[in-house]
Amino acid sequence: MKINIKDVTLGDYQKVMIKDEVTQEDLLKCFLKLTQKELNKIPQKDIELYNLEINQALNKDYDLERTFKLDGINYGFIPKLDDITYGENLDLTKYIGEYGSMHKAMAVLFRPIKQKIGDQYLIEEYTSSYLYAEKLKQMPLHIALAAVVFFYNLTSELLDYTLKYLEQEIVKDSDLKTTLQENGVDILSSIHSLKETLQDLKPLPN
16 A cells, blocks of 8 residues: 555545544554554554655645646635635634634635636635535645645735834834833834744644
8 A cells, every 4th residue: 555645535634633632543544544453454564654654745845736626626726815805814714723624714715616718717706615615525635735834824924024014114103112112012022922923833733
């Protein structure tokens, strides 16, 4: 057998990761698609190799795949994430931080393509994540992981840019800085703290 993360679905992985305690054995059964009885028959030396391959697969940087096909339907990633709507962003930020709701986050990021010309495409208008959430449990895990990393990186960059801008404006406006300090608000220290937090901002651990 060969470990191939492309054979693992988001739903398969969610079933493992929502457990209170996730063991390497859980991951082995998930990636190898084996029962406990079948797993017990695998030579120990092979188990060690599989564990290494699983860790490598989960820690690999996957390129964002903007489109994929599932059960005859072509799904597309939000064409321009900068133009995300309030409702989309509200649901996305609510669902993307938990493994148990990751399929709902994917239903915000990916929707059926209704029109495509070359590399350009339009996706269905967003109404609710519940429309395609259950279906997207069957999407390839590596595509979901890449989408999560892409979203976190973009969010982190945007927040970092905003904080730098605020810091520059406050430094330039001495009256505003003085007023904030007189009211017990050390905004610059707060900005520095937020920057340190952003540096530690990472997608969900594997």
